[in-house]
Amino acid sequence: MSRFLLRRVIELVIVFIGVTFIIYAAVFSLPGDPIASMGGDRPLPDNVVARLRAEYRLDEPLIMQYLHYLGGLLTFDLGTTYDGRSIADQLAARWPTTIALALTAWALELFIGVVLGLVAGLRYGTLTDRTILFVTVLATSIPVFVMGVSAQLIFGLELGWVPIAGTSEGWPQAYVLPALIVALYGLASASRLMRGSVVDTLRSDFVRTLVAKGMPSRQIVGVHVMRNSAAPVLTFLAIELGFLLGGTIVIEGIFNIHGVGGLLFDAIRTQQGPLVVGVATALILVFLVVNVLVDVLSSVLDPRIRHD
Amino acid sequence: MTEQLAAKEISTTVSRRGVWTTVRRRPQFWISLAALILLLLIAAVPGQIAGFFGESDPRVCPLVESNQPPSAGHPFGTDIQGCDVMANVLHGTRTSLFIGLATTSVCLVVAVTLGTIAGYFGGLADRIIARLADVILGFPFLLGAIVVLNSVPERTPLILSLVLAFFAWPTLARLVRSSVRSVKEREFVQAAHAVGFSHARIILGHVLPNSLAPALAVATTMVGGVIVAEATLTFLGVGLTQPSISWGLQLSVAQGYFQTAIHTLIFPSILLTATVLSLIALGDALRDALDPKGRS
Numbered sequence: 269m270s271r272f273l274l275r276r277v278i279e280l281v282i283v284f285i286g287v288t289f290i291i292y293a294a295v296f297s298l299p300g301d302p303i304a305s306m307g308g309d310r311p312l313p314d315n316v317v318a319r320l321r322a323e324y325r326l327d328e329p330l331i332m333q334y335l336h337y338l339g340g341l342l343t344f345d346l347g348t349t350y351d352g353r354s355i356a357d358q359l360a361a362r363w364p365t366t367i368a369l370a371l372t373a374w375a376l377e378l379f380i381g382v383v384l385g386l387v388a389g390l391r392y393g394t395l396t397d398r399t400i401l402f403v404t405v406l407a408t409s410i411p412v413f414v415m416g417v418s419a420q421l422i423f424g425l426e427l428g429w430v431p432i433a434g435t436s437e438g439w440p441q442a443y444v445l446p447a448l449i450v451a452l453y454g455l456a457s458a459s460r461l462m463r464g465s466v467v468d469t470l471r472s473d474f475v476r477t478l479v480a481k482g483m484p485s486r487q488i489v490g491v492h493v494m495r496n497s498a499a500p501v502l503t504f505l506a507i508e509l510g511f512l513l514g515g516t517i518v519i520e521g522i523f524n525i526h527g528v529g530g531l532l533f534d535a536i537r538t539q540q541g542p543l544v545v546g547v548a549t550a551l552i553l554v555f556l557v558v559n560v561l562v563d564v565l566s567s568v569l570d571p572r573i574r575h576d
Numbered sequence: 577m578t579e580q581l582a583a584k585e586i587s588t589t590v591s592r593r594g595v596w597t598t599v600r601r602r603p604q605f606w607i608s609l610a611a612l613i614l615l616l617l618i619a620a621v622p623g624q625i626a627g628f629f630g631e632s633d634p635r636v637c638p639l640v641e642s643n644q645p646p647s648a649g650h651p652f653g654t655d656i657q658g659c660d661v662m663a664n665v666l667h668g669t670r671t672s673l674f675i676g677l678a679t680t681s682v683c684l685v686v687a688v689t690l691g692t693i694a695g696y697f698g699g700l701a702d703r704i705i706a707r708l709a710d711v712i713l714g715f716p717f718l719l720g721a722i723v724v725l726n727s728v729p730e731r732t733p734l735i736l737s738l739v740l741a742f743f744a745w746p747t748l749a750r751l752v753r754s755s756v757r758s759v760k761e762r763e764f765v766q767a768a769h770a771v772g773f774s775h776a777r778i779i780l781g782h783v784l785p786n787s788l789a790p791a792l793a794v795a796t797t798m799v800g801g802v803i804v805a806e807a808t809l810t811f812l813g814v815g816l817t818q819p820s821i822s823w824g825l826q827l828s829v830a831q832g833y834f835q836t837a838i839h840t841l842i843f844p845s846i847l848l849t850a851t852v853l854s855l856i857a858l859g860d861a862l863r864d865a866l867d868p869k870g871r872s
Contacts, residue, residue, distance in 0.1 A: 515718075548726075
């Protein structure tokens with residue numbers, strides 16, 4: 269176990285260095301002189317230029333600049349916005365909203381995915397099965413922003429079941445619709461996995477034995493098939509959790525939810541470059557850490573994973 | 577051991593021949609293929625097809641006709657600028673398909689090259705490529721693209737394709753690597769080694785032709801994913817910009833008027849969804865035929 273843990277941590281460090289270097293290279297080493305453009309039309313005085321260059325370490329070699337940036341990241345320094353506020357502080361207040369949304373979406377995805385997959389697997393090859401497959405894939409093909417805007421129009425404006433936007437009405441009313449839309453996009457994979465797994469389980473020897481000894485089918489499906497088929501779905505959904513935290517950008521934007529995704533959405537729309545990079549970097553790092561945690565956790569639950 | 581190998585060989589030759597027989601009998605394959613051929617036709621001559629129904633030029637925009645509902649001259653209505661929605665939607669097909677196909681082609685070239693090197697030679701090259709893929713997969717797809725596109729000075733369809741390809745190749749490369757590794761062990765490849773063929777000849781003549789199929793099936797689905805990604809990035813504001821004509825741009829504008837001019841939202845959405853759905857369905861049909869258990 270400790271060897272596996274060590275290997276995962278070393279992998280995380282390598283990926284972390286690689287990812288941050290790509291971000292750094294993409295953002296900070298592009299041609300152009302940011303200091304010169306700060307002055308607008310008139311050139312800045314030489315001493316101001318020198319002070320700013322020293323402040324931003326622009327005269328040091330690229331690798332030193334990168335290491336400095338990395339050092340900042342490790343102390344949760346994600347830079348400042350144009351108006352001088354710390355990006356990390358702005359994020360801190362917004363994480364709870366995004367986590368609430370992502371977890372709600374995750375729970376919905378798990379529940380609906382397992383139920384649909386179970387139904388499709390039990391009715392394997394029938395019209396019900398094919399309808400479920402088609403509808404879940406169809407949902408995946410509709411762009412998330414079209415789905416979001418249409419859902420707002422239908423359920424918020426026309427039917428008035430849920431608030432159109434914002435989170436002022438709190439959990440769950442304000443979160444159900446956006447979370448459902450986010451969940452829709454994982455349903456195709458989740459329900460398929462469950463379906464395949466149900467089909468396999470139904471063919472297994474122990475189910476045949478249960479049928480043979482006369483156990484009611486409700487109990488076979490409800491207890492034994494369910495429990496044995498859900499394992500791969502849970503592993504898949506665990507990995508999904510990392511994606512969900514970053515996958516709510518568009519939905520938070522459309523539903524005016526002030527989470528981390530919503531902040532990124534606004535930052536892009538208002539063209540605040542440093543804020544975009546800071547928030548995106550935070551989301552990417554969270555994604556990395558969540559993935560490792562999920563990996564370690566699932567290896568505790570299922571030791572076979574360690575020897576992949 | 578040899579018997580096992582032989583048995584494996586027979587089953588794979590059967591399944592290779594079986595792909596066409598399986599796929600040929602599935603309506604899903606023919607329907608999605610027909611839809612894609614129609615879309616390619618639209619992408620090739622969007623002006624002529626739009627002209628058949630009304631306005632052919634997406635840039636003829638009389639402001640007085642702003643946000644008109646569908647009518648005889650404008651079967652899909654007009655947008656906020658007075659431009660014909662149908663002409664714009666049909667021209668958008670070209671941009672979307674270009675980005676989808678260009679991104680996927682670049683990915684395929686990179687993935688086949690690196691995946692083959694990693695799978696065939698193994699060792700250090702394999703480990704380096706695997707780490708590289710790990711790093712790229714460390715980015716959630718859209719977020720990586722957002723960071724890079726945010727600082728790119730100019731965002732043309734080609735640049736967008738290259739950025740998307742940069743973040744998308746590892747999945748395909750891993751797939752190619754694992755098929756190459758399994759094909760490499762087969763008897764006909766060992767025979768080719770024994771006869772003294774060069775690595776280049778073995779790879780190009782024997783390994784690759786037998787290990788590309790799964791990657792091609794996934795690549796088909798990927799074209800759809802890339803098209804959605806482009807539309808989403810454009811909608812967010814880090815994708816294409818004017819004067820490009822794209823579904824993402826049209827939808828981004830349309831979102832602001834969805835209560836007064838819903839047709840400007842509906843028609844690009846329908847084409848976008850239809851395109852993506854047919855690509856996913858085609859990729860699915862191919863993958864199911866390759867892997868009849870249909871578990872993925």
